[in-house]
Amino acid sequence: xxxxxxxxxxxxxxxxxxxxxxxxxxxxxxxxxxxxxxxxxxxxxxxxxxxxxxxxxxxxxxxxxxxxxxxxxxxxxxxxxxxxxxxxxxxxxxxxxxxxxxxxxxxxxxxxxxxxxxxxxxxxxxxxxxxxxxxxxxxxxxxxxxxxxxxxxxxxxxxxxxxxxxxxxxxxxxxxxxxxxxxxxxxxxxxxxxxxxxxxxxxxxxxxxxxxxxxxxxxxxxxxxxxxxxxxxxxxxxxxxxxxxxxxxxxxxxxxxxxxxxxxxxxxxxxxxxxxxxxxxxxxxxxxxxxxxxxxxxxxxxxxxxxxxxxx
Amino acid sequence: xxxxxxxxxxxxxxxxxxxxxxxxxxxxxxxxxxxxxxxxxxxxxxxxxxxxxxxxxxxxxxxxxxxxxxxxxxxxxxxxxxxxxxxxxxxxxxxxxxxxxxxxxxxxxxxxxxxxxxxxxxxxxxxxxxxxxxxxxxxxxxxxxxxxxxxxxxxxxxxxxxxxxxxxxxxxxxxxxxxxxxxxxxxxx
Numbered sequence: 001x002x003x004x005x006x007x008x009x010x011x012x013x014x015x016x017x018x019x020x021x022x023x024x025x026x027x028x029x030x031x032x033x034x035x036x037x038x039x040x041x042x043x044x045x046x047x048x049x050x051x052x053x054x055x056x057x058x059x060x061x062x063x064x065x066x067x068x069x070x071x072x073x074x075x076x077x078x079x080x081x082x083x084x085x086x087x088x089x090x091x092x093x094x095x096x097x098x099x100x101x102x103x104x105x106x107x108x109x110x111x112x113x114x115x116x117x118x119x120x121x122x123x124x125x126x127x128x129x130x131x132x133x134x135x136x137x138x139x140x141x142x143x144x145x146x147x148x149x150x151x152x153x154x155x156x157x158x159x160x161x162x163x164x165x166x167x168x169x170x171x172x173x174x175x176x177x178x179x180x181x182x183x184x185x186x187x188x189x190x191x192x193x194x195x196x197x198x199x200x201x202x203x204x205x206x207x208x209x210x211x212x213x214x215x216x217x218x219x220x221x222x223x224x225x226x227x228x229x230x231x232x233x234x235x236x237x238x239x240x241x242x243x244x245x246x247x248x249x250x251x252x253x254x255x256x257x258x259x260x261x262x263x264x265x266x267x268x269x270x271x272x273x274x275x276x277x278x279x280x281x282x283x284x285x286x287x288x289x290x291x292x293x294x295x296x297x298x299x300x301x302x303x304x305x306x307x308x309x310x311x312x
Numbered sequence: 313x314x315x316x317x318x319x320x321x322x323x324x325x326x327x328x329x330x331x332x333x334x335x336x337x338x339x340x341x342x343x344x345x346x347x348x349x350x351x352x353x354x355x356x357x358x359x360x361x362x363x364x365x366x367x368x369x370x371x372x373x374x375x376x377x378x379x380x381x382x383x384x385x386x387x388x389x390x391x392x393x394x395x396x397x398x399x400x401x402x403x404x405x406x407x408x409x410x411x412x413x414x415x416x417x418x419x420x421x422x423x424x425x426x427x428x429x430x431x432x433x434x435x436x437x438x439x440x441x442x443x444x445x446x447x448x449x450x451x452x453x454x455x456x457x458x459x460x461x462x463x464x465x466x467x468x469x470x471x472x473x474x475x476x477x478x479x480x481x482x483x484x485x486x487x488x489x490x491x492x493x494x495x496x497x498x499x500x501x
Binding site for chain 2 (some may be wrong): 014055057058063097098099100101102180182184186187188209210211226233236261304
């Protein structure tokens with residue numbers, strides 16, 4: 001009861017976003033149900049890790065002798081290597097310094113791997129999965145987000161990164177990378193102009209932009225795609241790299257680049273490399289930002305308005 | 313030197329020799345790519361605004377060497393206005409150009425805030441309200457107390473502004489130094 005005190009801001013905030021948070025809970029429940037009904041099991045990999053994957057621009061917050069995981073990727077791949085052919089996980093991940101409308105240092109990631117799949121097979125899988133979730137949670141396949149209606153039942157629009165850059169930014173991705181303008185053109189020219197009435201896929205990234213993805217031998221692009229909803233990046237998928245030597249080389253390059261950029265050094269995940277050396281069946285995996293999916297389905301503006309608590 | 317990751321709203325930086333403050337800030341990052349720090353900046357001297365996007369790979373940004381000092385206005389010396397430090401009595405001269413319209417609202421011994429960039433004064437903030445005597449204005453119609461009809465008036469240094477019709481020569485009035493506008497009458501002549 002109020003006892004005549006002024007209501008704290010925190011309570012006002014939690015009350016004002018209650019319908020978003022109820023949808024959040026429903027979406028996470030339906031995601032889990034959909035994976036279980038497709039024969040997946042959920043893994044529980046460590047939050048505290050010793051060897052985060054060395055990515056050029058992703059930093060795991062340090063926590064004593066450990067790091068907080070930036071993604072469950074390397075541990076889940078070790079599980080996949082042991083013959084668990086359908087695994088998923090919905091769990092918190094952490095990225096130092098990432099705070100914004102679409103970013104929070106701690107966020108919820110859905111990550112899954114399936115043996116025998118390629119990145120293209122994963123796209124079809126995600127299409128069925130999202131249509132199921134959206135229909136269950138929203139009662140329709142069309143979702144109003146900002147000024148447009150996203151139709152999850154219709155065709156997804158698929159562009160290669162090259163097509164999208166040529167169409168919306170007037171340069172090839174390679175030219176953009178050479179000028180260090182890839183990210184600026186992507187966020188200022190490409191993303192705002194992507195169709196908003198259907199889910200959109202950008203696929204086949206320049207090979208330098210995927211430390212853990214298989215490279216297509218024909219055109220030397222990475223077998224990687226990203227899902228966009230309403231112009232917002234939601235999920236990232238790879239045909240996973242299973243070649244020990246190639247992965248070793250890429251991590252060495254990434255470690256070097258991190259050193260050049262004065263970023264914290266990470267030790268190599270020796271167990272992950274032992275698995276690769278022993279051999280992993282071809283597989284594909286995807287990571288999806290649950291908070292952002294909730295934002296789109298709840299038609300919310302910021303990651304803050306779909307989380308019970310955020311630090312900033 | 314600030315790191316690009318230090319950028320946030322309110323940060324004061326030096327770009328091409330001028331002091332700027334970040335008025336709007338957006339963190340943006342394509343998943344695997346480098347972070348972008350999209351800033352709207354305001355020039356602290358000219359008030360000009362611009363957009364700048366910094367990348368994680370960019371080198372740091374210069375810190376603006378800014379200092380705010382509390383100083384009393386002392387006297388005018390040619391085209392310069394002399395202020396003295398509230399504690400050390402050290403004198404500082406500010407040009408007419410830097411003061412702009414503010415020069416009309418300086419009152420001896422009033423405490424002002426002076427923003428120094430690389431040791432040079434770039435902005436003077438006066439007390440928000442000052443009281444001045446109206447030295448020149450047409451007589452208003454007797455008994456007319458309407459406040460929405462205005463007429464021109466001047467103060468001793470020639471500054472011209474608008475006052476309500478009921479203000480007479482010799483009245484003491486209050487002026488808002490941020491806008492240069494009449495606020496209210498303090499006392500009648």
